Amino acid sequence: xxxxxxxxxxxxxxxxxxxxxxxxxxxxxxxxxxxxxxxxxxxxxxxxxxxxxxxxxxxxxxxxxxxxxxxxxxxxxxxxxxxxxxxxxxxxxxxxxxxxxxxxxxxxxxxxxxxxxxxxxxxxxxxxxxxxxxxxxxxxxxxxxxxxxxxxxxxxxxxxxxxxxxxxxxxxxxxxxxxxxxxxxxxxxxxxxxxxxx
Numbered sequence: 001x002x003x004x005x006x007x008x009x010x011x012x013x014x015x016x017x018x019x020x021x022x023x024x025x026x027x028x029x030x031x032x033x034x035x036x037x038x039x040x041x042x043x044x045x046x047x048x049x050x051x052x053x054x055x056x057x058x059x060x061x062x063x064x065x066x067x068x069x070x071x072x073x074x075x076x077x078x079x080x081x082x083x084x085x086x087x088x089x090x091x092x093x094x095x096x097x098x099x100x101x102x103x104x105x106x107x108x109x110x111x112x113x114x115x116x117x118x119x120x121x122x123x124x125x126x127x128x129x130x131x132x133x134x135x136x137x138x139x140x141x142x143x144x145x146x147x148x149x150x151x152x153x154x155x156x157x158x159x160x161x162x163x164x165x166x167x168x169x170x171x172x173x174x175x176x177x178x179x180x181x182x183x184x185x186x187x188x189x190x191x192x193x194x195x196x197x198x
Contacts, residue, residue, distance in 0.1 A: 001103075001193055001196065003103075003105060003106050003189065003193070004106075004189050004192040004193060005106045005189070006106060008188050008192045009106060009108060009185035009186065009188055009189050011170065011185075011188050012170040012171075012172075012180070012184035012185045012188040013170070013185055031109065031114050031115055031116045032072060032113075032114065032115050032116070033072070033073040033080060033115070033116050033117075033118070034071055034072050034080070034083065034117045034118070035070050035071075035073065035077075035080035035081060035083035035084030035085075035087065035117070035118050035120065036067070036068040036069065036071075036084055036087070036117055036119050036120070036186070037069055037070055037084040037085065037087075037099070037101075037119070037120050037121075037122055038050055038068055038119060038120070038187075039051050039088065039092075039094065039122050039123070039124065039128075040122070041123065041124040041126075041127060041128055042125070042126065042127055043127060043144070044127055047144050047145065047146065048144070048145040049142045049143060049145065050142075050143050050145065050148070051068075051130075051140060051141065051142060051143070052067065052068060052140075052141040052143060052177070053068070053091060053092065053132075053137045053138075053139070053140060053141065054066055054138040054139040054141060054177065055136065055138060056135065056137065056138045065181070065183075066141065066174075066177050066178070066179045066183060067182075067183045068119065068186070069084075069091045069092050070083070070084050070087045070088065070091075070117070070119075071083065071087040071090075071091075072115075080118040080120075081101060081104070081118075081120055084101075084118070084119075084120045085099060085101070085122075090133055091136060092128075092130050092131070092132060092137065093128070093129065093130050093131025093132065093133075094124065094128045094130065098126070098128065099122045099123070099124055100122060100123050100124070100125075101120050101121070102121050102122060102123060103120070103121050104118060104120050104121075105118075105119040105120065105121060105186060105189055105190065106119075106189055107119070108182050108185055108186060110181075110182045117182060117186075141174065141175050143174050143175055145194075147174065148172075148187070148191065149191065149194060149195070152173075153172050153173050153174060154171070154172060154173075155170075155171050155173055156168050156169070156171065157169060157171045157178060157180070159178075159180065170184060171184060172184050
């Protein structure tokens, strides 16, 4: 299936200058790289779920935010796909060998932290036994696919961010959590793909 790409991601983009900032980072070759994984799996009640995590509070731009398991490309990682799988195993305890990566998604630039992120979509055939990395993950958020696909999960919220105060941003409301920014943009692309099948 073709990726819908940035045009769909930007439906959930919280800032107008994203393209300009992305262009600047590419020209300067200054951004770090990271890989994240959107993991789908069968839940015990036979529904299809995917995982998000609530990050711990810390002194950084992504403190206490909802995101995908994943992280920075490190020396020794032979690809961003490997990075995403390694970080997923570290953060939520799902072994790399249990995950089948189906596709990579459109990469995304995150201005506040100056990262290029490559998202991947993967599945497990069995319900994982999640083990959370206590110093990084505050909560595992298991989102039902049918809940995610419901139009009522999409909204607008006024937030203060690392780059602006009291701005209206597009959000997903999932399991009582507000999901916005880069994670919402990645979810927007996956949702658009799934709408072709759902």
